[in-house]
Amino acid sequence: MIRLLFVVLLALLPILPTPEFWITLGNYIGLYAIVALGLVLLTGVGGMTSFGQAAFVGLGAYATAYLTTHFGWSPWIGLLAGLAITAAAAFALGAITMRLSGHYLPLGTIAWGLSLFFLFGNLEFLGKYDGLNGIPPVDFFGLTLQSGRAMFYLIWAVVIVAVVALQNLLNSRSGRAIRALNGSGLMAEAMGVNTTWMKIVCFVIAALLACISGWLYAHMQRAVNPTPFGLNAGIEYLFMAVVGGAGYVWGALLGSALLTILKDQLQSLLPKLLGSNGNFEMIVFGLMMVLLLQRARTGLWPVLRGWLPQQVGVQAPATAAALPRRDRPAVGSVALQVRLARKEFGGLVAVNDMEFVVHAGEILGLIGPNGAGKSTMFNLVTGVLPLTSGQILFQGERIDTLPSREIVRRGIGRTFQHVRLLPTMSVLENVAIGAHLRGSAGVAASILRTDRKEEQRLLFDAARQLDRVGLAHLAQEEAGSLALGQQRILEIARALCCDPTLLLLDEPAAGLRYQEKLALADLLRTLKAEGLSILLVEHDMDFVMNLTDRLVVMEFGTRIAEGLPSEVQNNPAVLEAYLGGID
Structure with missing residues (x-):
């Protein structure tokens, strides 16, 4: 119901006599939210910190800007070209960067983010630091989206599609593998997950979302230059994800809205208080981040979610087709x-x-x-x-x-001397990770929900193993809330799911x-x-x-x-x- 009201409000906002200022602000919140959603997947869920997402926004913006202004191509061709360029660049960068760990990973993202930023500003055909002007508006089934109000619908339609796609992905076989990347890579590999590949996949998806945001930005502004695609912007995107709740899809929208509105208000208020102009809002943001990390390390969305009606978690079906089982060797061999x-x-x-x-x-x-x-x-x-x-x-x-x-x-299935679980995931989902190698649906199938039959079979087998070990009554509990002995039994159920x-x-x-x-x-x-x-x-x-x-x-x-x-x-x-x- 709350989500429906949110969509209805978005649909009515441009129709109502809403001031143009708030429509523009809403457009920017949507653009930032698309990038922040990618960071939720990459950083909040996957555990890979990136400061360089603004550079991928720039790739999407410059690709469509160049093709539409120099060759007169359709903005939609510019979108496809931007996605192709971004995917290739993200795959190449991810194959190198995602192998790093510790502080080397964020330093690596800063390095390539700065490299792309200076590339935009030094290439002659991209207009150097002056950028490109005269970008045409998007034509959508004969309707030219020239105004901010017209772009509002397209921007927020992309946001909603991205939210649904990420939720579908995270509540799937591939999503469980992605969630296992954050601190449980050893366990994930032992359950059959190719962790290196999954990290690259997360990186590419986050980059593609940033690219789409850049494409929308270019056709809304009708001009691009390197300034919005630098390191400062990359830090702000990460702020938005962390403040809202880096591990939560809706946290990306909350963080984007909060920081965008707050930044606008501070830019007007602080110069009046301090008597001079400057980027004082960044000082306030820094203090906010310190306070947040002390008081609410998981962001504001988990706090807000506690006031909302709780949804039922992932559940296993009452019945489903059995997964294939491997033959057992002859006893005594x-x-x-x-x-x-x-x-x-x-x-x-x-x-x-x-x-x-x-x-x-x-x-x-x-x-x-x-x-x-x-x-x-x-x-x-x-x-x-x-x-x-x-x-x-x-x-x-x-x-x-x-x-x-x-x-x-x-x-060969195994448990660990020191229990390795995903504490915030349900007991059922933890056990279902063990069935990862028995499924075949990929990321695209998860996003489009064409993997539903296979997913039901995986969850059904996980529930069956929980019943075998006597933990069926705890299927919906968070794994981290179980006693140590129960967690060890849960690990046995997960290992049995590997068949x-x-x-x-x-x-x-x-x-x-x-x-x-x-x-x-x-x-x-x-x-x-x-x-x-x-x-x-x-x-x-x-x-x-x-x-x-x-x-x-x-x-x-x-x-x-x-x-x-x-x-x-x-x-x-x-x-x-x-x-x-x-x-």
Whole structure:
């Protein structure tokens, strides 16, 4: 209802006797919001800070300005040309920049943003710093959009389409992968997500939105010059996204409206108060940003949203076609074989020529004292770390040269020693990330909602796995609100969504109460009966001894014992190194 009222208000605003000043201000808010929406996807959701979006606005503006003024082409051809140029430039820049991390990433965006800004100002055919004039208005089905009131509808139609498109994208298989980029890249790769590609996709989408804003700006102003496309403008766009709520689509509109109106009022008020002219509003913005980061780090939209009626989150259907499942290997056959696996970190040998085998339909325990190299061994098997020497084979295929996302595609699912979840996403959506590799719909299908059938199947399977592990009643809760033990069980459900034939569990019973451990043991026995192989790291010896078929014991990266639990329990070397006096 609120969204409908918003659209109705936008439709009536140019018809009502609204002062021209407010129509113009509304146009600029819409133009800024389009760019800020791209930053919500790139920075707020994807976690990649960019100060250079204004340069992409310039690419869209200059492309249409040059083609329409020098060759007389239609503005719509100018839009297509601008999108093509921007996509090519963003892909090339993104392939380089998005590989950076930490402070290098924003510094990289500043560098190419400044480069494009000075390029606009130094190219003769673009008019250098004088720019290009005489840009024709947009012709829309025979209607010439010459006035600001006429452009208002086109600008805000683009804003609404962009909002709907981003919401569709974020509530999809691709959207969950994008949300996993922000601090959970390791987990995303382990679930089959090509994180490098998804970062580039986010970068290109954000750049294309900025390009469209530039195209609209050029045909509204009928002239362009480099001034609006510099670093200051890029910082302002980022301010808008952060102030409104960088992780929220509607936050982009809120931030754009708030800062645009505030900037206009401050430009009129501050010179009267201070007695001189200057960009004093930037000082106020800086103080606002400091205060905001102290009081409302997620922006103003989450605060405002708390006063609005809450919407139901993503839900699984009551029924859907089952996802295809991979064949399980014959029970007793070799599932995983580790041959002389060695991992060195400089002069430290973390894993020293380890050898062991996991059979299909078997629960194998990997135990040892803290620092024995168990988690490192897990990371070697799943491709998180490369081997220094040796081999790892899964169902006869060597996998130690493959990245994590390819290893999970072959049927190895895992959990983590330190829980890796997306805390603000629902439990259901967290589990559905595990089904990422079982879908095929891309970003375009997500935006256009042509992936609905596949999405229903993915969510249905996620709900089924939640029911198997006993968390179905928490499907709509935020994952971060769960107790540690429940989060570990959630990770198992997510790993099961990968449809693995080998499941690697890193301390799954840590943080569980006694009854929860019994339920987990029953679940693992059920999975074993279904033909699933399980490699288990755990420090709870009662849990391990009563569950596993065989044990491998590590100390200082070396295998010191292997055999049945009863044999290992009485092994003198094991007793001395680890078990200490278990009866």
